[in-house]
Amino acid sequence: xxxxxxxxxxxxxxxxxxxxxxxxxxxxxxxxxxxxxxxxxxxxxxxxxxxxxxxxxxxxxxxxxxxxxxxxxxxxxxxxxxxxxxxxxxxxxxxxxxxxxxxxxxxxxxxxxxx
Amino acid sequence: xxxxxxxxxxxxxxxxxxxxxxxxxxxxxxxxxxxxxxxxxxxxxxxxxxxxxxxxxxxxxxxxxxxxxxxxxxxxxxxxxxxxxxxxxxxxxxxxxxxxxxxxxxxxxxxxxxxxxxxxxxxxxxxxxxxxxxxxxxxxxxxxxxxxxxxxxxxxxxxxxxxxxxxxxxxxxxxxxxxxxxxxxxxxxxxxxxxxxxxxxxxxxxxxxxxxxxxxxxxxxxxxxxxxxxxxxxxxxxxxxxxxxxxxxxxxxxxxxxxxxxxxxxxxxxxxxxxxxxxxxxxxxxxxxxxxxxxxxxxxxxxxxxxxxxxxxxxxxxxxxxxxxxxxxxxxxxxxxxxxxxxxxxxxxxxxxxxxxxxxxxxxxxxxxxxxxxxxxxxxxxxxxxxxxxxxxxxxxxxxxxxxxxxxxxxxxxxxxxxxxxxxxxxxxxxxxxxxxxxxxxxxxxxxxxxxxxxxxxxxxxxxxxxxxxxxxxxxxxxxxxxxxxxxxxxxxxxxxxxxxxxxxxxxxxxxxxxxxxxxxxxxxxxxxxxxxxxxxxxxxxxxxxxxxxxxxxxxxxxxxxxxxxxxxxxxxxxxxxxxxxxxxxxxxxxxxxxxxxxxxxxxxxxxxxxxxxxxxxxxxxxxxxxxxxxxxxxxxxxxxxxxxxxxxxxxxxxxxx
Numbered sequence: 001x002x003x004x005x006x007x008x009x010x011x012x013x014x015x016x017x018x019x020x021x022x023x024x025x026x027x028x029x030x031x032x033x034x035x036x037x038x039x040x041x042x043x044x045x046x047x048x049x050x051x052x053x054x055x056x057x058x059x060x061x062x063x064x065x066x067x068x069x070x071x072x073x074x075x076x077x078x079x080x081x082x083x084x085x086x087x088x089x090x091x092x093x094x095x096x097x098x099x100x101x102x103x104x105x106x107x108x109x110x111x112x113x114x115x
Numbered sequence: 116x117x118x119x120x121x122x123x124x125x126x127x128x129x130x131x132x133x134x135x136x137x138x139x140x141x142x143x144x145x146x147x148x149x150x151x152x153x154x155x156x157x158x159x160x161x162x163x164x165x166x167x168x169x170x171x172x173x174x175x176x177x178x179x180x181x182x183x184x185x186x187x188x189x190x191x192x193x194x195x196x197x198x199x200x201x202x203x204x205x206x207x208x209x210x211x212x213x214x215x216x217x218x219x220x221x222x223x224x225x226x227x228x229x230x231x232x233x234x235x236x237x238x239x240x241x242x243x244x245x246x247x248x249x250x251x252x253x254x255x256x257x258x259x260x261x262x263x264x265x266x267x268x269x270x271x272x273x274x275x276x277x278x279x280x281x282x283x284x285x286x287x288x289x290x291x292x293x294x295x296x297x298x299x300x301x302x303x304x305x306x307x308x309x310x311x312x313x314x315x316x317x318x319x320x321x322x323x324x325x326x327x328x329x330x331x332x333x334x335x336x337x338x339x340x341x342x343x344x345x346x347x348x349x350x351x352x353x354x355x356x357x358x359x360x361x362x363x364x365x366x367x368x369x370x371x372x373x374x375x376x377x378x379x380x381x382x383x384x385x386x387x388x389x390x391x392x393x394x395x396x397x398x399x400x401x402x403x404x405x406x407x408x409x410x411x412x413x414x415x416x417x418x419x420x421x422x423x424x425x426x427x428x429x430x431x432x433x434x435x436x437x438x439x440x441x442x443x444x445x446x447x448x449x450x451x452x453x454x455x456x457x458x459x460x461x462x463x464x465x466x467x468x469x470x471x472x473x474x475x476x477x478x479x480x481x482x483x484x485x486x487x488x489x490x491x492x493x494x495x496x497x498x499x500x501x502x503x504x505x506x507x508x509x510x511x512x513x514x515x516x517x518x519x520x521x522x523x524x525x526x527x528x529x530x531x532x533x534x535x536x537x538x539x540x541x542x543x544x545x546x547x548x549x550x551x552x553x554x555x556x557x558x559x560x561x562x563x564x565x566x567x568x569x570x571x572x573x574x575x576x577x578x579x580x581x582x583x584x585x586x587x588x589x590x591x592x593x594x595x596x597x598x599x600x601x602x603x604x605x606x607x608x609x610x611x612x613x614x615x616x617x618x619x620x621x622x623x624x625x626x627x628x629x630x631x632x633x634x635x636x637x638x639x640x641x642x643x644x645x646x647x648x649x650x651x652x653x654x655x656x657x658x659x660x661x662x663x664x665x666x667x668x669x670x671x672x673x674x675x676x677x678x679x680x681x682x683x684x685x686x687x688x689x690x691x692x693x694x695x696x697x698x699x700x701x702x703x704x705x706x707x708x709x710x711x712x713x714x715x716x717x718x719x720x721x722x723x724x725x726x727x728x729x730x731x732x733x734x735x736x737x738x739x740x741x742x743x744x745x746x747x748x749x750x751x752x753x754x755x756x757x758x759x760x761x762x763x764x765x766x767x768x769x770x771x772x773x
Binding site: 026029030032033036037039040057058059061062063065066067069070073090093094095096 | 268273274278279280283284287292294295296297299302303304305306308310311313314315317
């Protein structure tokens, strides 16, 4: 993991829980982005609850990857909860390991997996 | 463009594609088969399926997928496209049509309707997938194996409805996705991310025997919105040859480098492969709105012209005249936008004739000509139903059964012809059959029996044949579910009259019948010729005006001499019961309507003017001789004369309108 210079403990702040619901699709992408950006104002780990997500497209995938990437730059971990089959299938199809999203690697691009 | 607009585009395109599929299937059935037709049918089904996927129309996608699979077998020669399969595919077109209309808000078809069709399609699929099938054995080796696909959607792709996940799913359906690598190099941090922009790219390895064409078809709908490279991987090649393609930067806008030096890569970049579209779809309501505004503009310009004339200011007159000229050009261009070829309507009748002939157990061919003849879209939309009735009637009552035709020495196969041409500012659509012709005596007897005519009166053939348009009139010996109930022909005439059109019948016993429907080219704006009678102004469509001559007063007969020929005439003054004394010098406007020529006597010739047609209120629907009204530059109302009904008048000098 590519850690920044400063060190923090995950115990510094309680994890921020963000529950996403409905479609993580282009129709709702702006709303979902707004919800996820709340994570940027939080100093601490973030838990994303995807239990109520019913559909996902590339906009949703990008949002999850970008959230992870932004928080990783501050060394705050992101964990995903309640990942529904729709999200699992989308990530599997794209060859992206969901664990990589939870524990971000510096270059997700090279994290493609054989299908 | 939002999803609703995209959906409307999809619906419009799907309807067109279904029409195209149907037309090609009927061509194939008629023996005009070609690989192009099969390919066109396949592509239409593929396009509907692909676009349907964008809107999650699962049932449509699944059903069309099976149709497409069968068509694919036809395309590669594994399956023969015989009459049964054409009939099945036509039925599938109908079902797809219902599914498309369901997406437009119509009630969804019962899924049970699809089951028998799917079962029949499956029979074809399994028959050709039998182990002894030759298709797979003959598959070209060059098109099998591993493919490398570099797919980089443009940043705006998602906003245009592209779905990379759907593309991947379609690729997966072709074989095995050996590897998918999602490139996130261009993905910005969350704070800078625009949620609807695409930042991802995809390097894909697909193992499939489907061939390049099928892979390329997956990208058919996204091709304009992506950088795409498809190249076969030569397995066992050197490491250098197998090196992945360099990743294109998300925002540099340059296409990725060519795939290898052997030139096998396909550069399907939008800029390279896109064929500039030569047409655009425009909402009909917008066109109507524009035509309305052009109409108002014409009236306003006529008003300005009149004021300029009164002012006597030469410069003002010149400028208003220039504006008027430009407005006329705008009018012509605007009306041209709404002109459509009648071929689109005619092509529907291939299916009608196919289905009705099957139902009647008759062998009937449809011959179409004049498909390129153009008329206003609003007219074309309203004429389809009357034409359908006339074609069905011709098939049911016109064309004799095969045994009768044989006995008459005619070919067993009957022919129905549809023809269209322009004549005197109208479009004429002819529906002819080579059947037995109308039975003049039978029609007469029926008309006398029903009290429609006086038995003592002598009628011309045209007058007798016109009786079939009387409400409830039918001489059919047996009533079928197609026609013969005497319901319909009167509705046909009423619908055609509502379009300011007319319908005539010519028939010869044993030879056949021709029904001619004459319609105005447009319902909006015409070139009009204004004439004055007393203080009233009337407008004649300029296209029917042949010439104007001086009227020699003193004639008492209803005809005059036109260069040695007889010219019947009617006096507009007496026709409309206008009070006052005619001026010493009157004029005759010679008009032509179909084969008829007639003179109309008027007080004054006021000249040519653009005329915006305003419909008459339903109060005037029963008034003969008038087809509409128009507002003059002075603000006064002028009536537009309906030459057809004026000439049909039995008593030319009887008042037509009170």
